[in-house]
Amino acid sequence: MTTKDLDELALLLGGGMSARSSAALPKREQSPTVTVAGFGELRLPLTAATARRLVAKGEAAPFGKGEETLLDTSVRHTWHFPRTAVDVDWHGQLDDILDEARRALALPVGCRLEAEFHSLLVYERGQFFAQHQDSEKDDAMVATLVVVLQSPSSGGELVVHGPEGPSTYAGSRDATTMVALYADAVHEVLPVRTGHRVALTYNLLLRGDTAGQTVGGDAVAEAETLLNRHFTTAVKPRYGGEAATPTRVAYLLDHSYTPRALVGGMGRLKGVDAERAAILREAAARAGCEVVLALADVHETRDDGYGGDESLIDSEVTITHARAADGTVEEPGILLTNAELTATTPSRALRAYAREHQGYMGNYGNTIDRWYHRGALLVWPTHLAFANRVRAAPAAELRTALRRLAEHDDSATRDIAGLLPIWPDVVSSLGYRHLVSGEPSGVSHLFADAMALASHLDDETMGDALLHPFAIDDLSPEGADSLLGLADTRGPAWTRARISRWFSPEARRSYGGLSENWVEDLPELTRALRQRPDLTSLLLQQSWAWLRPQLPSQLAATSTTTVRSRLADLGKLLASVMGAVAEADGAADEVRAEVIAWCSDEASDSLLDLLLPALNAAGAWPAARIDKSGLRDLARVASDLLEQRANSAPREVDDWSIHLPAGCSCDLCEKLVGFLANPAARVLEWPIAKQGRQHLHHRLDGAELPVTHVTRRQGSPYVLVLRKTADLFEADARRRSEAEQELRRIAKTWWA
Ligand SMILES: O=C(O)CCC(=O)C(=O)O
Ligand SMILES: [Fe+2]
Incomplete structure (x- = not known):
């Protein structure tokens, strides 16, 4: 429904539909169930045998002319069943069809059509209905709806003779076809050549306050109605999930603008854009919506097809720039879904600023990519303005909100409440953007701001909802102060429960594991949190609990280059955990004891591939951190293993035996x-x-x-x-001499 409203809005802004005498409505897969008294239900598509049996029950159709009703087979020759003999079940589709009819006839959005069933008509071979206009029996009757049921036939087309010329509508064996026509339009049904034509006719009555309105008379009022309807109709997202009301819509303009021109605002719009924007802005103001001027980048991929028949494969629309209320231009990078977009002119009809041809790619034939710059108007309900602005510039907006909260400005709490429904989406799309671009997580700033907001909010449930979308690896050393503040307001038990949740796999947005970058920063984070030993010990226990289970499989694997490099990475992470233990200043000593015990128990030769990189990573640490980290104990374990390696018996000169690690046994x-x-x-x-x-x-x-x-x-x-x-x-020789070198190095670095 919603996208239809948006299409209609775009059409309206483009000057509305030119008045038409008739139009076909979209074909329907599901046909109505039609039951005829004394006959039963019509099985569709109608077979010739059924049609003949039906005809036997019909009456010759009269022809209404003025006050008289005539029977004249030279004007009308068809079988008819009066409304009392027929029952039609539309399976709930009729309202939708009537709205389509209203739209097709370019009637104002504010009004409504009502259907009054008229009759069931069956045309046999040779039967027809000569040119006529329908008598408007009711003052409200403006149009007729003709529904042609599924039945194999040829000929029998409905022809409507409007001022724009004749329009011809044929029936179909496979779908219910429908035509809406103004009652005063001259129309006829051509003689049926083969098969049967079976039609339902309805009088369409115009209802509603704006019934007197002329077509296109008040574009602003209609646009207002459409916006209201759009923002209050819940829709199910395309790929599953709860139905929700839309939070924004972008109307694409026809011209392109530079970011600099954006600063000038709406007053600088070109050509048709100016008047369309004026209508939309006025309508938005009346509908309680805000309009923001923006720039969109449209990327369309089309199948080259054969003979120039292009079909759209994919389209991506990004809002690259948006003008803030103070005239500054932000670069939000908002990706819009189809359901959030509308345009009077399709991009295809505009000039692309770039294009690219691709040869045959497997799934598709040749494809053409085109890119367009278009101005855009972003529209959202005012109560969602803050939420939408946060989506565009999260950091700046959250900080302003924090300031307003600190100043006890109640509107800030209301704004945050409006933000909550889209908040998880804002966080995850920002996280995703950084994941793709490889930039350090921008989410960590958001997390810090969210924690600061949560500790200022009186409403704890609201605060919890703000914190919900985050994971522990969004916590950066810079966010530590916010966490400490939160721990003060909410108390230690609450904070510990939160941290555990942020560690849980459900909180993870990406791989389900911790981000290794985050673990590398663990010593700094721990240092920043050191005044709360209960928190640092929890942080380190959880980190070790994440790292430990990854070790055995790598240690047991055949020692290839890849395995050694993975162990070296894990070794660096182990060093980070140990460094963090040192920074925790006694709060996490039990973690240190566990790590040392674990490594001493493990004590296999491959453990060196983990421990040596760990020891190297600590090379530049300050002495105080090294002393408290427990790495010296690990250096002891490593040097025992190196000693074993150095002293292992050399290979006999004539021993060419090689062990092939287990694998296939063919x-x-x-x-x-x-x-x-x-x-x-x-x-x-x-x-x-x-x-x-x-x-x-x-x-x-x-x-x-x-x-x-x-x-x-x-x-x-x-x-x-x-x-x-x-x-x-x-x-074999190298291995032993390297072990000796390594032993000397450890002795020098670790217990000199
Ligand atoms: O059979 C039709 O399609 C149209 C019939 C008609 O024009 C009428 O009943 O007035
Ligand atoms: Fe008619």
Whole structure:
């Protein structure tokens, strides 16, 4: 419904629909259920046999002319069932159809059409209705609705002869077709050539206060009605969710403007834009809405089709600039959905500022992308103005609200209440934007502001709702003060419960895990919160609880480059947690004890791939942080492991055995394992088909073993030559000498 209102609004702003004598209404999939007395329900589409049985029950249709009713088959030749003999069930669709008829006839929005069933008509082959006008039996009757039921036929078209020329409407076997026509328009039904034509006719009566209004007479009043209707009709979002009333709409202008021109405001609009904007602004003011001048960037992708028949594949409209009340121009980057957009002129009819052709892409044929700059008017109900402005410039608006709250300005509380319904969406779309652009989270500022607002609000439920959309990784060191303030107003129990919630997987917007950037900043955050040991200890327990379960699988995995690099990343995060423990100044010592105990228990050789990067990350830390972090204990664990490594027995000079980590156990892999494990075998020449060769390449490369594999392209199948390389011994020696170096380094850095 809503988008129809918007379409009508755009049409209206464009000067309205030119008056028409008749129009087809959109086809309907669901047909009405028609029951005829003494016959029963009509099964649709109507078969020829049913139509013939029906005709047998019909009466010859009379023809009303002035006061007399005549039977004259040279004027009208058809079978008819009077209203008393017919029952029609529209399954709730009739109101919608009548609104479509009103729109199609360009009748004002403020009025309403009412349908009065007239009769059921069945035309057999050769039957027709000659040119005539419908008699207006009721003062309110302005038009006729003709509904042609599904029935196979040819001929029998309804032709309406308006001042704009004749319009011809055919019926259909597969859909209910409908035509609305003004009663004074001359019309006729052409002779049916084959099959049957079955039609319902209705008198359309004009109701409502504005019934006397002339078409296009008061565009402002009509636009006002449409805006009111738009902002009070709840719609279900396209991809699921609760039905909600729209919060904004953008009307796209025909001209493009520079951001500088925007400063000049509405007075600078060009051509048709000026008058359209004037009507919309006046209507908006009457409907209690605010209008903001903005710039839109439209991107359309169309299928090139064949023979120039383009169809729209995708369109994206972003509000790039918006003019604030004080004349400053903001760059909100608001992405609008189709349901929030309307335009009198489609973008396709305007000049694109850029275009790009793409060749065949699989799903589509050739595609063409076009980009347009268009002025835009953003419209929203005044009570949602603050919410919409926050969406455009969150930081600035929230800060003003905070100032107003501090000054006990009650309107601020009202504004925040208006913001709440869209707040989760504002937060998540901002979070998403930063995720995509790779910028540091802009949400952390929002979070800090929201916490500050929440501690100033008297209404705690409202404050809770403001804090609800955030996750713990939105908390930055700069937000710490706001959190401390909140902890003062709401008390420790409340604050701890909140923090736990912000850690929960449901609070996560992106991957479900913590953001690693956030964990890296943990020492600074902890330091900023250190006056609240109950909070810092909770923060660190939760962080360790997040990190710990990620370690075992990486430590157990085959030590490839990828695995080592992941362990190095985790090592840096571990160092962050330990650094934060130090900053917590005794509040999180139990976390430190847990980490040390965990690492001492684990004590496998691969733990070095975690611990050494962790120790390196702490290289530049101040001594005080190092001392309290527990990293020295981890350095002890690491040096024990390094010692074992350095002292491990070197590989025997003639031992060429290599262990292939478990994976596949197919016949080929069994044979591979056998060759690799054999201490005496160095080369294997293996005639094997392509698929098998590829499989083996995969296994060997995946495990990063010191074995070359070359295919000798000779004979059939080709021969795969596997050769163990001397790196087997070199790597072994390197490993031990590096362990010794590392040991010396640790001794120097950690207990010098
Ligand atoms: O059968 C129709 O489509 C139109 C009938 C008609 O014009 C009338 O009943 O006045
Ligand atoms: Fe008629």
